[in-house]
Amino acid sequence: MRKALFSITVLSTMLMPAAMAADAIQVKSYPVDPTTGLIMAPGWEVVKQQCNACHTSLIIPQNVGSREVWRETIQWMIDTQGLWDLSDTWEPVLDYLETYYNETGIDMKIFRRKPLDADKMPPMPVKLSSANKEH
Amino acid sequence: MAIDRRNFIKGAVATSVSVMLPTSWAFAQNRPAGMVPLDVSAVTWSKVDDLPSHFKVLNSNPLNAFPPEHLLAPVKTPADVAFIRWNGQMPDFENIDAGTWEFTVDGESIETPRTYTIAELKQKFKTVTQQLVLECGGNSRENFYPNAKGNQWSNTAVFCAEWTGVLVKDVLADCGVKSDAVYTAHYGADKHISGKGAAISRGVPIEAAMNENAMIAWGMNGEDIPYMHGYPLRIVFGGRPGSVSQKCAVGMGVRDRVHDGKKMAAPAYQVPTNPVAPGEKVDNKDFKIIEEMIVKSLITAPQTGGELSLGEALQVSGHAWAGTRDVAKVEVSYDYGTTWQTAALTKAVNPMAWQQWSIELKLPQTGYYEIWARATDAKGDTQPMVQPQWNPKGYLFNGCHRVAVRVV
Numbered sequence: 001m002r003k004a005l006f007s008i009t010v011l012s013t014m015l016m017p018a019a020m021a022a023d024a025i026q027v028k029s030y031p032v033d034p035t036t037g038l039i040m041a042p043g044w045e046v047v048k049q050q051c052n053a054c055h056t057s058l059i060i061p062q063n064v065g066s067r068e069v070w071r072e073t074i075q076w077m078i079d080t081q082g083l084w085d086l087s088d089t090w091e092p093v094l095d096y097l098e099t100y101y102n103e104t105g106i107d108m109k110i111f112r113r114k115p116l117d118a119d120k121m122p123p124m125p126v127k128l129s130s131a132n133k134e135h
Numbered sequence: 136m137a138i139d140r141r142n143f144i145k146g147a148v149a150t151s152v153s154v155m156l157p158t159s160w161a162f163a164q165n166r167p168a169g170m171v172p173l174d175v176s177a178v179t180w181s182k183v184d185d186l187p188s189h190f191k192v193l194n195s196n197p198l199n200a201f202p203p204e205h206l207l208a209p210v211k212t213p214a215d216v217a218f219i220r221w222n223g224q225m226p227d228f229e230n231i232d233a234g235t236w237e238f239t240v241d242g243e244s245i246e247t248p249r250t251y252t253i254a255e256l257k258q259k260f261k262t263v264t265q266q267l268v269l270e271c272g273g274n275s276r277e278n279f280y281p282n283a284k285g286n287q288w289s290n291t292a293v294f295c296a297e298w299t300g301v302l303v304k305d306v307l308a309d310c311g312v313k314s315d316a317v318y319t320a321h322y323g324a325d326k327h328i329s330g331k332g333a334a335i336s337r338g339v340p341i342e343a344a345m346n347e348n349a350m351i352a353w354g355m356n357g358e359d360i361p362y363m364h365g366y367p368l369r370i371v372f373g374g375r376p377g378s379v380s381q382k383c384a385v386g387m388g389v390r391d392r393v394h395d396g397k398k399m400a401a402p403a404y405q406v407p408t409n410p411v412a413p414g415e416k417v418d419n420k421d422f423k424i425i426e427e428m429i430v431k432s433l434i435t436a437p438q439t440g441g442e443l444s445l446g447e448a449l450q451v452s453g454h455a456w457a458g459t460r461d462v463a464k465v466e467v468s469y470d471y472g473t474t475w476q477t478a479a480l481t482k483a484v485n486p487m488a489w490q491q492w493s494i495e496l497k498l499p500q501t502g503y504y505e506i507w508a509r510a511t512d513a514k515g516d517t518q519p520m521v522q523p524q525w526n527p528k529g530y531l532f533n534g535c536h537r538v539a540v541r542v543v
Contacts, residue, residue, distance in 0.1 A: 062287040082329045
């Protein structure tokens with residue numbers, strides 16, 4: 001039961017656009033770097049330096065996600081794609097990505113119907129095997 | 136260079152999609168009516184700076200770019216509007232010699248491994264020319280919610296070009312396929328973005344290679360295959376995820392097991408075995424390989440965002456395709472799916488080419504309309520109006536495409 005409740009909480013956080021309103025205002029106050037495509041907010045330079053070593057950071061603004069989603073993506077690059085461990089820059093990088101490239105509300109230019117509310121959906125399974133290395 | 140290359144390319148692109156010639160085109164007045172000039176400059180584009188501005192660039196390293204929907208109107212997609220998708224570093228095209236390029240067939244389930252030059256392929260096997268649809272498995276990924284990681288393609292990571300080459304099955308037969316063959320394995324010259332190892336090496340079930348629509352091609356639209364599309368030799372499989380159509384192909388293996396190359400393992404190019412909720416996490420053991428693409432359609436006219444006068448007929452047209460199947464029907468709605476009208480639909484020029492549809496609509500009153508199109512394949516599968524089955528990597532989005540117009 002606890003698992004079920006936890007997963008519902010995760011989902012409702014993911015689907016909640018209201019919490020993003022304050023962030024959206026904050027985001028607007030920073031310019032976007034035309035070369036890297038990154039919002040020039042605190043932390044952007046460390047992201048620029050590390051991500052652009054292998055691929056263009058233009059992929060970042062295309063791929064919003066929670067802190068955990070970003071953590072998994074970076075860990076996958078370390079495990080399978082030759083990225084170094086971010087060491088003491090893990091937290092600043094995740095802070096930046098979570099703040100400026102998080103999942104926002106539903107874009108109604110794309111969607112004509114919203115997904116069901118979290119309390120109308122069955123619980124999300126949360127347990128994964130340790131085999132999820134390859135992305 | 137005296138000529139502004141970018142403007143030159145822009146002009147050339149305009150010609151290939153609208154049949155209008157730039158005034159500076161020498162002897163343009165002598166060209167036969169209706170002939171579409173080929174933008175040969177697209178053949179040697181090798182970096183993002185070469186692309187005309189109609190491409191939206193998702194990444195420059197690796198290079199991924201796509202055009203707006205209305206530029207895909209031609210039946211045979213010109214190279215200068217076909218989407219570009221690289222997984223890693225592009226080869227050094229300037230130093231590739233097509234005269235000495237080799238293609239090797241090997242693997243556990245091949246009787247006699249052989250290596251061919253392109254000249255030997257041309258000489259030894261029957262040359263085939265046909266149109267085949269190549270669609271990225273992640274085409275339309277941007278439409279998924281929650282967001283699915285990867286290149287956020289709109290609806291145009293798809294094209295249908297005319298390919299010239301030999302059939303995979305003829306070449307494999309020349310080497311002898313053992314009875315224990317399970318899967319093909321495709322190898323190219325492009326490297327992983329780190330410079331180490333292959334960028335991608337995928338394959339298909341052996342049955343998918345033994346038909347008339349799997350090719351080893353050296354020509355695209357009557358020219359050498361452009362650099363961006365895999366010069367000098369490309370494996371081309373119609374109806375399958377575009378990732379199996381290996382660019383800069385150096386060989387094909389026939390495996391006695393499901394191929395274990397780069398990007399064959401879950402979740403790359405795989406979808407959950409069982410349906411999942413939007414946003415659900417899925418164990419890697421619960422994925423299956425996408426082996427065929429599914430029914431889909433694209434509206435290429437009118438261009439979205441236009442206006443027309445009340446009483447004026449609206450000509451709506453586009454393409455439809457359905458993986459390895461035929462499209463049986465295309466319907467169009469201007470009232471959010473309340474009513475549907477059946478469009479005229481051509482037959483495919485060959486299996487796994489896309490089909491063309493068109494319809495004339497009379498929009499009944501002034502105001503805002505969305506035009507929706509949905510295709511149904513020969514087995515009765517149709518495009519959903521809402522988000523199709525969500526999956527973690529955002530593959531196979533085939534919800535109906537729509538454009539908006541205003542009647543004034």
